[in-house]
Amino acid sequence: MANAVTSPPAVAAPQPVSVAAPTPPATGMPTARSGRTSRRGTRPVWRLVGGRILAALGVLFGVSLLAFVVLDLLPGSAAQQLAGADATAEQVARLTQALRLERPAHERYIEWFVGVLRGDLGVSLASGQSVRVILAERLPVTIELVALSFALALGTAVPVALLAARESGGLFDRLSAVICLAGLATARYVLAILLVLLFAVELRLLPAIGYIPLGTGIAGNLRTLALPVATLALPLFALYARFLRADLLEQLRGEEYIVTAIAKGLGPWRVLLRHALPNSLLGLSTLVGLHVGTLFGGTLVVERIFALPGLGQLLLQAVTLRDTVVVQASVLVLAAATVLGNLAVDLLYTLLDPRLRHD
Amino acid sequence: MTDPVTSAERAPSLRVNAIRLPVIVLAVISGSCLLAPLLPMLPAPIDGNVLAANQPWCAPGHPLGTDGNGNDVLSRLLHGGRSSLGIAVTVNLLGLTLGGLLGAIAARAGGMIDAVLMRAIDVLIALPSLVLAVAIAAALGPGHGTTITALTTFSVPAFARVARVATLRLEACPFITAAVLSGTNGMRLLLCHVAPNLLPHLGTFALLGMGVVILIEGALGFLGLGVPPPAPSWGNLIAHGQETLAARPALVLLPSTLLFVTVLCCNVLGEALRVRWSTG
Numbered sequence: 187m188a189n190a191v192t193s194p195p196a197v198a199a200p201q202p203v204s205v206a207a208p209t210p211p212a213t214g215m216p217t218a219r220s221g222r223t224s225r226r227g228t229r230p231v232w233r234l235v236g237g238r239i240l241a242a243l244g245v246l247f248g249v250s251l252l253a254f255v256v257l258d259l260l261p262g263s264a265a266q267q268l269a270g271a272d273a274t275a276e277q278v279a280r281l282t283q284a285l286r287l288e289r290p291a292h293e294r295y296i297e298w299f300v301g302v303l304r305g306d307l308g309v310s311l312a313s314g315q316s317v318r319v320i321l322a323e324r325l326p327v328t329i330e331l332v333a334l335s336f337a338l339a340l341g342t343a344v345p346v347a348l349l350a351a352r353e354s355g356g357l358f359d360r361l362s363a364v365i366c367l368a369g370l371a372t373a374r375y376v377l378a379i380l381l382v383l384l385f386a387v388e389l390r391l392l393p394a395i396g397y398i399p400l401g402t403g404i405a406g407n408l409r410t411l412a413l414p415v416a417t418l419a420l421p422l423f424a425l426y427a428r429f430l431r432a433d434l435l436e437q438l439r440g441e442e443y444i445v446t447a448i449a450k451g452l453g454p455w456r457v458l459l460r461h462a463l464p465n466s467l468l469g470l471s472t473l474v475g476l477h478v479g480t481l482f483g484g485t486l487v488v489e490r491i492f493a494l495p496g497l498g499q500l501l502l503q504a505v506t507l508r509d510t511v512v513v514q515a516s517v518l519v520l521a522a523a524t525v526l527g528n529l530a531v532d533l534l535y536t537l538l539d540p541r542l543r544h545d
Numbered sequence: 546m547t548d549p550v551t552s553a554e555r556a557p558s559l560r561v562n563a564i565r566l567p568v569i570v571l572a573v574i575s576g577s578c579l580l581a582p583l584l585p586m587l588p589a590p591i592d593g594n595v596l597a598a599n600q601p602w603c604a605p606g607h608p609l610g611t612d613g614n615g616n617d618v619l620s621r622l623l624h625g626g627r628s629s630l631g632i633a634v635t636v637n638l639l640g641l642t643l644g645g646l647l648g649a650i651a652a653r654a655g656g657m658i659d660a661v662l663m664r665a666i667d668v669l670i671a672l673p674s675l676v677l678a679v680a681i682a683a684a685l686g687p688g689h690g691t692t693i694t695a696l697t698t699f700s701v702p703a704f705a706r707v708a709r710v711a712t713l714r715l716e717a718c719p720f721i722t723a724a725v726l727s728g729t730n731g732m733r734l735l736l737c738h739v740a741p742n743l744l745p746h747l748g749t750f751a752l753l754g755m756g757v758v759i760l761i762e763g764a765l766g767f768l769g770l771g772v773p774p775p776a777p778s779w780g781n782l783i784a785h786g787q788e789t790l791a792a793r794p795a796l797v798l799l800p801s802t803l804l805f806v807t808v809l810c811c812n813v814l815g816e817a818l819r820v821r822w823s824t825g
Contacts, residue, residue, distance in 0.1 A: 248668035371809035483673025505683040
């Protein structure tokens with residue numbers, strides 16, 4: 187739930203896999219975690235990293251299993267969808283044979299799973315194309331979209347948060363607070379429609395739909411991606427700017443190293459940029475990691491509205507066609523993005539904050 | 546190090562009436578949506594007369610005009626809100642109850658049970674919420690029940706995590722130790738000692754979650770996987786209005802504004818209550 191993270195991590199934020207989680211209080215009943223860490227004392231970094239990676243692989247396995255079960259247990263099959271509404275039972279049966287769907291579910295899953303381990307993602311039930319080829323076509327679009335959105339959101343949120351924190355309670359701070367609240371309450375699809383209405387219909391500056399690949403020309407590519415990227419970036423910008431501002435103020439008002447820096451006679455900007463910001467950015471990186479998956483999810487809507495040939499569109503089509511193989515692969519890719527995002531944050535934390543290594 | 550209270554208290558300019566104002570606005574919106582079927586002069590939201598299509602504002606009997614199918618716009622807005630808000634409330638109540646119980650049980654039990662439950666929750670959270678909702682909704686076919694199922698699937702794990710962390714914190718409190726020492730059995734401890742103390746956390750989380758669920762429900766409706774037309778919901782009203790965007794922007798702007806205001810109020814209220822309750 188994206189908005190949950192607006193609240194500071196101490197109470198409500200869903201934690202990443204748990205390095206960043208506050209350690210449960212020492213008194214009271216011993217929990218599994220505190221027991222484990224106290225027994226071992228110092229944990230070598232590689233052990234921690236290995237554990238994280240194993241956990242991530244486990245989660246991915248669970249996700250693929252879940253996706254398979256959900257699609258398999260539910261009524262309707264790819265054969266029925268492909269044969270059409272007025273197909274005879276015989277036609278459906280023949281198609282089921284041809285697609286080899288008549289075998290028991292666990293056999294199909296195991297076959298698929300072994301394939302994935304060998305790097306073979308299977309063949310689309312609907313088009314007969316290799317899933318790897320399809321993904322290679324679709325994934326770059328979505329990755330470019332997501333990367334640009336993150337860049338835009340962070341690139342704007344950091345300066346805005348700095349300016350707001352520099353003079354908290356000032357005009358700029360109030361203004362940005364209002365914009366952030368509005369950004370958090372705006373639905374992506376509404377924002378997309380409004381942007382199209384303004385920039386494509388009224389001002390005729392940018393194309394409303396369509397996509398020009400990066401290879402064809404960078405200017406055209408950026409023009410087609412401008413509105414989708416803005417749509418994805420605004421809510422993120424709001425979240426990041428709010429979080430970073432609160433965190434910066436936290437550092438400025440509570441931390442002793444800031445008092446030291448001020449006492450040394452450093453200027454306010456220098457304290458903010460060189461002392462408070464690096465520490466606050468560490469907190470922000472948790473949010474960014476958590477949002478990798480959310481943002482990939484957001485592409486579902488945005489790609490549909492702007493007719494971008496990315497992973498989101500692929501998934502929507504495949505879900506409708508009950509093309510399990512393609513759905514499996516896309517869901518796996520999306521989940522992998524989320525898990526990798528969390529993993530990256532966990533590892534980054536461990537690298538940057540030595541305290542966590544010697545918990 | 547991080548003190549949730551001070552950081553949020555400093556949120557500028559919005560402290561005044563941050564509780565009263567959103568409550569009033571939410572009450573007006575949900576009240577009129579809830580009472581919509583009882584209003585005598587309000588036409589039905591569906592089965593309009595095509596001959597009366599596309600009437601402008603203030604047309605006789607239709608204060609906000611009619612849409613392309615001759616349905617009253619105001620009526621569709623209010624009935625749409627009924628289903629959108631109804632779904633959001635149901636999903637959050639389900640999430641709060643089931644997720645809260647799961648989280649508290651995981652934290653109290655510890656060991657294997659905790660590990661297994663939390664790994665299952667990791668799996669659910671690893672799926673982007675909209676992807677999961679789309680997969681479930683597409684598989685079950687569009688409808689109220691489907692939307693609720695799809696959205697509950699990701700709200701339960703989110704609540705469970707919050708409940709687990711909050712329960713772990715409670716474990717340290719003397720009154721829990723006292724209850725354990727006085728021989729209170731597990732179930733009673735969970736329901737009578739832990740649960741009441743979790744409610745403020747989960748309640749505020751639910752308010753913040755309301756906003757998220759309304760937005761995602763709208764997205765499902767927008768993708769054609771939510772409440773099936775002709776029945777209205779804010780999401781499918783926006784999607785439908787998008788087809789005639791250039792000619793009649795109001796058909797998109799009206800439901801969008803209601804959606805925006807509702808989510809905004811839920812967020813502001815949730816934030817304000819969180820600050821208030823954590824100050825104790």
